[in-house]
Amino acid sequence: MTTNRFHTRALAALCALVVLLTAAACGNAPTTDADGLRKVTFMLSWAPDTNHIGVYVAKHNGYYRDAGLDVDIVAVAQSGAEQAVNNGVADFALSNLTNVSTYATKGAHLTQVMQVQQKTSAIWCTLASNDAINRPKDLDGKTFATFGSSESDAVVRRMIETDGGKGDFDKVTVGTSTFATLASGRADFGGFYATWEGVQAKMNGPALRCFTEPDYGVPGNADSIGIITSDRLIDDDPDLVKRFVQATQRGYIDAYDDGDEAASILVHDAPEANLDEAFVRESMKTIIDGQYWGDRERIDDGTATFGAIDYDGTQQYFDFLADSDAYTDATGEVVHTAPRSRDLATDEFLKRG
CATH class of the missing domain: 3.40.190.10 (Periplasmic binding protein-like II)
Incomplete structure (x- = not known):
């Protein structure tokens, strides 16, 4: 499964020094394709799966094109999606807010801009x-x-x-x-x-x-899976971030509304993953029935926004990790003060209602 703490937290420790050495690396200059669409790179966090499915649906349904974007979905870099975004190699990636907090203690400058998963899986x-x-x-x-x-x-x-x-x-x-x-x-x-x-x-x-x-006894939401970008891109081009986030938001909402159709899109558009469609459909059924992406009734009646950041739940988990000495800086020293979720995430780019 992608974006998971079982894989990427260990990677964060291994890449800490590289993050610091390359954090100032310049991203590619903005480019457009032959149709005048702004080229954007989205990096997977592992192999394509139902965590990524909303991005595939958004691309398949033309939501990125409608937003003036030409989105290239690329395989995860060996150093990890978080480091790739931090260094400007990718514009956006799938990750989770705990990963962002871990990289922040090591000097990275990342922000989660949409939280898809609202409870621990x-x-x-x-x-x-x-x-x-x-x-x-x-x-x-x-x-x-x-x-x-x-x-x-x-x-x-x-x-x-x-x-x-x-x-x-x-x-x-x-x-x-x-x-x-x-x-x-x-x-x-x-x-x-x-x-x-x-x-x-x-x-x-x-x-x-x-x-x-x-x-x-484990508090909060450990699996705050969603979309991340760099602080640099937010500062330089907030309109691009808004367009990408809202198109992606539409894709995930479609997937939450029709898991079978979304599963078909993922299997067809990510052939390299060799996914079994019956399995992907069952994964989406589990997500929908378990309301892992949020309370459907509240989303439908407009009292909740799909993709909003769970600041309180994530902060509870960060505090638990800090109390457990699970955070370290780039030198390997334990960090006793938990990062603040409100400093590492924003839902200002989401479409409300």
């Missing part, structure tokens, strides 16, 4: 065949399949402690697949997402036994 699971783990406190002394993130360590520890355990566990680094790591017996549990791997497990196996963060 992370699930912490063992194979259902593992009878030794039936609740989070049973994870004590077990082996965690991790991508090396201190954030994930803090979350798992809090869940175990809240359930009455000590919060002690071993770790093994995942190569490519957490499923494979668990099946091999190298680890006992790992992190997944209900809207992607959770769907995969239900449709194709293996069966999982899972625990969710809000039920076991």
